[in-house]
Amino acid sequence: MQEEEVLCVSKYKYYYYSCSSSPSMMMMMMMLLMVVVVGWLMLRQWWWSWRRLRLPPGSMGWPYIGETLKLYTQNPNSFFSTRQKRYGEVFKTHILGCPCVMISSPEAARIVLVTQSQLFKPTYPPSKERIIGPEALFFHGGDYHSVLKKLVRDSFLPVALKPSVPALESIVLSLLSPWGSSDSDSSVVINALQEMKKFAFEVAIHSALGGEKAAAEIQGIKHLYHQLEKGYNSMPLDFPGTAFHTAMKARKKLTETLKRLIKKRRESINDSTDEGGGGGGALLEMLLQRGKTNYQNNNNKKKYYELSETQIVDNIIGVIFAAHDTTASVLTWVLKYLHDHPSILGAVLREQEEIRELRIDEGNRGLMWEDTKRMPFTTRVIQETLRSASILSFTFREAVEDVEFQGYVIPKGWKVLPLFRSIHHSPQFYPQPHKFDPSRFEVQPKANTYMPFGNGVHSCPGNELAKLEMLIFLHHFTTNFRWEVVGGEEDGIQYGPFPVPKGGFPISLTRRSSKME
Numbered sequence: 001m002q003e004e005e006v007l008c009v010s011k012y013k014y015y016y017y018s019c020s021s022s023p024s025m026m027m028m029m030m031m032l033l034m035v036v037v038v039g040w041l042m043l044r045q046w047w048w049s050w051r052r053l054r055l056p057p058g059s060m061g062w063p064y065i066g067e068t069l070k071l072y073t074q075n076p077n078s079f080f081s082t083r084q085k086r087y088g089e090v091f092k093t094h095i096l097g098c099p100c101v102m103i104s105s106p107e108a109a110r111i112v113l114v115t116q117s118q119l120f121k122p123t124y125p126p127s128k129e130r131i132i133g134p135e136a137l138f139f140h141g142g143d144y145h146s147v148l149k150k151l152v153r154d155s156f157l158p159v160a161l162k163p164s165v166p167a168l169e170s171i172v173l174s175l176l177s178p179w180g181s182s183d184s185d186s187s188v189v190i191n192a193l194q195e196m197k198k199f200a201f202e203v204a205i206h207s208a209l210g211g212e213k214a215a216a217e218i219q220g221i222k223h224l225y226h227q228l229e230k231g232y233n234s235m236p237l238d239f240p241g242t243a244f245h246t247a248m249k250a251r252k253k254l255t256e257t258l259k260r261l262i263k264k265r266r267e268s269i270n271d272s273t274d275e276g277g278g279g280g281g282a283l284l285e286m287l288l289q290r291g292k293t294n295y296q297n298n299n300n301k302k303k304y305y306e307l308s309e310t311q312i313v314d315n316i317i318g319v320i321f322a323a324h325d326t327t328a329s330v331l332t333w334v335l336k337y338l339h340d341h342p343s344i345l346g347a348v349l350r351e352q353e354e355i356r357e358l359r360i361d362e363g364n365r366g367l368m369w370e371d372t373k374r375m376p377f378t379t380r381v382i383q384e385t386l387r388s389a390s391i392l393s394f395t396f397r398e399a400v401e402d403v404e405f406q407g408y409v410i411p412k413g414w415k416v417l418p419l420f421r422s423i424h425h426s427p428q429f430y431p432q433p434h435k436f437d438p439s440r441f442e443v444q445p446k447a448n449t450y451m452p453f454g455n456g457v458h459s460c461p462g463n464e465l466a467k468l469e470m471l472i473f474l475h476h477f478t479t480n481f482r483w484e485v486v487g488g489e490e491d492g493i494q495y496g497p498f499p500v501p502k503g504g505f506p507i508s509l510t511r512r513s514s515k516m517e
């Protein structure tokens with residue numbers, strides 16, 4: 001063995017010396033490499049043409065930048081629709097340094113996300129994985145993903161969310177209280193997006209960690225999380241002074257704090273004095289108590305999982321991350337659409353006033369789960385907002401092998417982007433797609449044409465929580481406030497990181513002094 005090692009070392013030395021001493025040898029090796037690569041590409045091309053396959057039509061734009069600038073500077077609707085008109089429902093492009101295939105038909109999206117999902121894995125830039133935590137469920141497939149997905153989904157099912165209505169309502173009320181008392185007619189200016197971010201973040205923290213049980217640690221966790229978040233969209237340069245470096249340092253401290261919290265909770269569970277729940281929906285409780293699971297995998301083999309502390313931490317951070325900017329952006333759009341459509345706002349207000357009167361008649365009680373089921377019109381406003389704003393225009397997958405796809409080939413390693421926005425804005429499925437019309441949801445949308453929460457194995461496990469928190473917020477907000485845009489009626493979109501109304505929708509609020517005013 002030792003002899004072999006010596007031999008290897010001397011062999012490398014030989015190559016090293018001979019290469020460095022002979023540039024022509026270097027050239028020859030590089031040419032050989034090029035011949036092999038070109039040969040392999042030609043062979044692959046020949047194999048595809050023999051099978052009558054070709055790459056989808058489309059333009060790859062400029063070298064390296066591709067069409068990235070066009071995508072992020074144009075209205076996303078026109079970027080997708082011009083290409084779709086020119087090339088059809090499956091077309092190639094090049095964005096963020098990667099060759100991509102974009103797909104805009106419901107059937108093709110279903111193939112990628114549902115029926116052939118094993119051929120298309122989720123894919124994220126490595127820096128984002130480092131910030132959120134590589135064990136978070138977004139980045140995985142297979143058994144590990146299924147176990148985690150079930151735990152996360154179970155903690156956000158209606159039955160788990162029901163007891164959390166009072167806690168969510170009290171988060172709403174404490175957000176609204178600085179915006180004016182009922183006997184004051186002065187107005188206050190807020191930036192809707194920023195306030196909705198605060199609200200959705202409080203809900204996310206509560207749902208992930210439970211309310212009172214994490215009280216001692218929560219301020220520290222919030223502070224560290226905000227530092228971490230600032231690095232998410234920064235350049236991934238990890239040296240002192242950069243936003244990314246500060247975020248990674250905050251992440252390390254956040255991990256330590258969460259691990260301490262996990263230890264404490266484990267001890268209280270072992271003492272059996274704690275039955276879990278935390279006021280409903282606390283994900284951490286679920287991961288600790290049911291993170292040790294025996295389960296049957298697809299091959300009907302029994303497997304046993306016990307989640308490690310790191311796996312729990314990464315998933316807590318991951319869920320907080322997934323839960324708040326998404327919901328905050330959608331809520332900001334709801335406020336914008338209601339402002340722009342007074343008759344729709346009137347109908348929402350009538351529905352919410354009826355519930356408020358009921359609450360007052362029943363001893364001025366708080367909102368209950370059952371009340372949120374008496375809000376069909378407001379629910380349709382949220383559904384239409386999710387369609388119209390389509391804050392996740394698309395998602396990313398990566399072909400794990402060369403995939404034959406509707407007569408084309410998608411080469412291994414290429415990104416595949418199902419275009420939710422194009423499907424939601426197709427006149428074929430949604431007549432007059434640019435019109436904000438909640439009544440279209442009086443009937444169920446056609447299968448696979450409505451995917452604001454994705455589809456298939458990686459679809460959103462938090463959709464019920466998102467809808468519940470929006471309904472609770474809208475009940476108190478619409479019955480208490482009127483709002484006007486500050487600085488004129490400017491339309492436009494900005495990205496933060498999701499598309500939101502320009503400037504984050506600054507509004508001036510005045511208390512409603514009487515009902516239906």
Ligand code: HEM
Pocket residue numbers: 122137138139149152156207318319322323324326327330391392395396451452453454455457458459460461462463465466
């Ligand atoms: C209106 C707000 C929301 C929208 C529009 C939304 C949308 C989505 C979409 C489209 C996906 C699928 C992404 C893909 O297929 O690549 C997704 C995944 C996910 N969402 Fe949401 N989401 C929202 C709120 C939430 C909330 C409140 C939570 C947490 C409670 C949450 C947790 C997650 C998680 C953990 C995943 C990853 C699931 C997996 O990979 O299996 N989301 N979301």
